[in-house]
Amino acid sequence: MATFSPSILVSAPARRLTTLRRIITSRPSLLSSFTTTPRISAACFFSSPSRTLSKGGAPLAHNNEPVPTSSPTTDFSSLDVLGNTPVPSTSIDVCHHDGFSLNSGVQITNGSGALLIGGEAFEWKPWLSKDGKGTRKKMINSKWQWEIDPESLGVLSVVWPRPDLLILGVGKYNRPISPKMRQAIGEMGMRVEVLDTRNAASQYNLLATERGVGDVAAALVPIGFEE
Numbered sequence: 001m002a003t004f005s006p007s008i009l010v011s012a013p014a015r016r017l018t019t020l021r022r023i024i025t026s027r028p029s030l031l032s033s034f035t036t037t038p039r040i041s042a043a044c045f046f047s048s049p050s051r052t053l054s055k056g057g058a059p060l061a062h063n064n065e066p067v068p069t070s071s072p073t074t075d076f077s078s079l080d081v082l083g084n085t086p087v088p089s090t091s092i093d094v095c096h097h098d099g100f101s102l103n104s105g106v107q108i109t110n111g112s113g114a115l116l117i118g119g120e121a122f123e124w125k126p127w128l129s130k131d132g133k134g135t136r137k138k139m140i141n142s143k144w145q146w147e148i149d150p151e152s153l154g155v156l157s158v159v160w161p162r163p164d165l166l167i168l169g170v171g172k173y174n175r176p177i178s179p180k181m182r183q184a185i186g187e188m189g190m191r192v193e194v195l196d197t198r199n200a201a202s203q204y205n206l207l208a209t210e211r212g213v214g215d216v217a218a219a220l221v222p223i224g225f226e227e
Contacts, residue, residue, distance in 0.1 A: 088208045090116045092201035097224035100201070114220045116204065117159055119213040126152035127225070138227055139170075146170045146194070147178035153219065157188050161214060165207065166190045169200030169220035190217075197223045 059067045089104035092114075099109040106121055108114050115124035129137050129149040141147045146168075156162065166185055168177065174196040185192045195203060197220050204218040 087205075088119060088213050090119055090121050090213060091205040091208060092220075095198050095201050095220075095223055098222050100220065100222070111222060111225065113222060113225075114218070115155070116208075116213075116218040116220075117156065117163065118217075122155070124152075124219060126219075126221075127227075139221075140175075140227055141178055143178070144175065145178040146175050147181050150181065150184040153185070153188075156190070156217065162189055163217035164190065164215045165217070166192045167200050167204050167207070167216065167218045168192060168194045169197035169218065170194060171197055171221045171225055172223045174199075197221060 061067050087103055089102065091103040092100055093103050094101040096109070098111045099107065100114045101107055102114075102121055104121075108121070108123055113124035113126065115122040126148040127136065127139055129152055131137055137149060139146055139148050153166075156166070170177070174194065177192070177194050182192060193200075193203065200218065200220055204216060204220075207216045208218075
């Protein structure tokens with residue numbers, strides 16, 4: 001097996017350096033050509049762009065229009081696409097602990113919920129429904145899902161044209177609804193969106209203004225209701 005002497009590894013670079021030194025020292029003209037050449041400033045290769053001026057001396061933009069001297073203004077009111085749309089009379093102004101205040105001035109109090117359909121408002125108390133034994137049904141089932149008797153939404157089955165979306169406000173805190181209730185609402189041909197009551201009221205106000213009260217309905221439980 002071949003071996004390499006350490007002297008070879010050390011002396012080879014030394015010879016290369018000696019060779020390089022010899023070339024430089026033997027050609028002093030090369031050094032002088034680099035050291036004596038004056039430097040050229042980089043600014044010589046760049047020139048500031050010229051701006052077109054109008055007859056009065058004012059600068060012009062790329063489309064030959066005068067450049068405005070004042071800062072641009074933005075009319076934010078023009079960006080509100082719903083600014084001129086009338087608010088529905090059934091929109092919720094205030095969510096009280098035991099009821100609601102509507103835009104029409106109607107007050108739903110005494111712990112009643114609100115059922116908003118087709119521009120009409122109804123008091124709604126789904127917690128009063130009872131089972132076959134006369135026992136009041138709870139709205140929270142054993143799986144902590146929100147569930148009411150489908151008959152509590154029976155008025156939606158006789159309304160025509162039927163709303164496309166039902167917004168459910170299930171109280172102070174949001175929780176899922178049971179599959180049984182979701183199926184019952186789907187069989188009436190409606191989609192459902194479940195939120196806590198405050199957010200459900202805001203969502204109803206927005207969608208009812210944008211799409212109309214005929215397409216959006218709401219069923220809201222007061223935020224202070226407890227089982």
